[in-house]
Amino acid sequence: MASATHSLCASLASNCRVLHKQNPTFPSNSNLHLGFLSSSPSLSSRLSFSPVFSPRHTFHSLPKISNSEVEVADSEPVEAVVQSEPNGSDPESAEIVQASSEVPKREEVFAVVMIGSRQYIVFPGRFIYTQRLKGANVNDKVLLVGTRTTTYIGKPVVTNAVVHATVEEQGLDPKVIVFKYKKKKNYRRNIGHRQPNTRIRITSIAGYQDYPAVTLDS
Amino acid sequence: MNKDKIFKLAKGFRGRAKNCIRIARERVEKALQYSYRDRRNKKRDMRSLWIQRINAGTRLHGVNYGNFMHGLMKENIQLNRKVLSEISMHEPHSFKALVDISRTAFPGNKSSVVPPRKEGLSIVL
Numbered sequence: 001m002a003s004a005t006h007s008l009c010a011s012l013a014s015n016c017r018v019l020h021k022q023n024p025t026f027p028s029n030s031n032l033h034l035g036f037l038s039s040s041p042s043l044s045s046r047l048s049f050s051p052v053f054s055p056r057h058t059f060h061s062l063p064k065i066s067n068s069e070v071e072v073a074d075s076e077p078v079e080a081v082v083q084s085e086p087n088g089s090d091p092e093s094a095e096i097v098q099a100s101s102e103v104p105k106r107e108e109v110f111a112v113v114m115i116g117s118r119q120y121i122v123f124p125g126r127f128i129y130t131q132r133l134k135g136a137n138v139n140d141k142v143l144l145v146g147t148r149t150t151t152y153i154g155k156p157v158v159t160n161a162v163v164h165a166t167v168e169e170q171g172l173d174p175k176v177i178v179f180k181y182k183k184k185k186n187y188r189r190n191i192g193h194r195q196p197n198t199r200i201r202i203t204s205i206a207g208y209q210d211y212p213a214v215t216l217d218s
Numbered sequence: 219m220n221k222d223k224i225f226k227l228a229k230g231f232r233g234r235a236k237n238c239i240r241i242a243r244e245r246v247e248k249a250l251q252y253s254y255r256d257r258r259n260k261k262r263d264m265r266s267l268w269i270q271r272i273n274a275g276t277r278l279h280g281v282n283y284g285n286f287m288h289g290l291m292k293e294n295i296q297l298n299r300k301v302l303s304e305i306s307m308h309e310p311h312s313f314k315a316l317v318d319i320s321r322t323a324f325p326g327n328k329s330s331v332v333p334p335r336k337e338g339l340s341i342v343l
């Protein structure tokens with residue numbers, strides 16, 4: 001219960017890996033619909049495009065996963081609280097590894113996105129499992145965006161905010177056995193079920209600057 | 219074979235239910251029935267857990283859960299309880315912003331919840 005509460009705006013040098021996105025289940029609760037992807041890791045259907053093509057993304061020509069991770073590892077956590085937008089300007093600044101802070105795998109932005117009528121907390125560079133999608137790769141309902149210093153709360157949506165993601169893999173959930181049984185009536189049904197899902201790698205969160213209802217936090 | 223499947227599902231059961239096929243079959247059938255029922259119950263339990271967590275988080279700021287959700291509904295913020303409970307645990311500043319928004323939207327909390335009184339050493343801190 002609420003064991004590791006590494007808060008986003010807490011220590012600057014902490015590696016906020018609270019949601020443990022490497023295994024896509026949250027620490028103690030929630031996201032009951034997500035499961036481990038145990039089927040073949042073949043990256044067959046990889047559709048990736050971003051309609052909002054900002055000139056900053058120079059690496060964006062190849063939709064490879066390694067590139068997206070390089071992009072993410074570029075932006076470092078900023079020490080001073082004065083600079084309120086730490087990401088977005090950093091893909092140009094190449095791989096600067098700061099000695100004072102560790103290199104985090106993700107930036108200090110997060111967003112709350114609604115996909116398939118479910119809401120997810122999303123970090124760039126991590127993947128999530130969603131319901132099976134057919135192809136669109138831009139999430140249009142961004143409900144809330146938070147950075148290290150500011151929070152943009154959408155009512156209900158943060159306008160012009162876009163979360164880019166690429167479809168990594170379309171697989172199946174682990175099998176659940178649906179067993180129906182009525183006693184003394186000789187009724188037994190044994191059915192296996194694997195729900196199709198899609199693994200999505202989040203590449204970037206953008207476009208949330210200049211949102212009017214910015215609340216500045218400490 | 220069916221027997222092997224039953225024994226595979228009966229791992230960790232108590233006593234003869236993991237070794238003897240007659241008993242194991244019964245117990246495994248019962249376990250599968252429970253899992254069918256509990257896949258539906260899990261959704262209810264999770265939601266109640268999220269509500270408890272949101273309640274705890276908002277009461278730290280002097281707002282109770284009912285008024286908090288009312289304020290959010292008034293402001294047309296459509297975050298669901300799962301996400302709100304995660305934010306209340308891991309992003310306290312964002313959560314405080316949400317609580318403030320709700321408080322301005324629906325100020326019904328003056329007398330309902332008071333932040334806990336500090337006694338002893340914590341007065342000084």
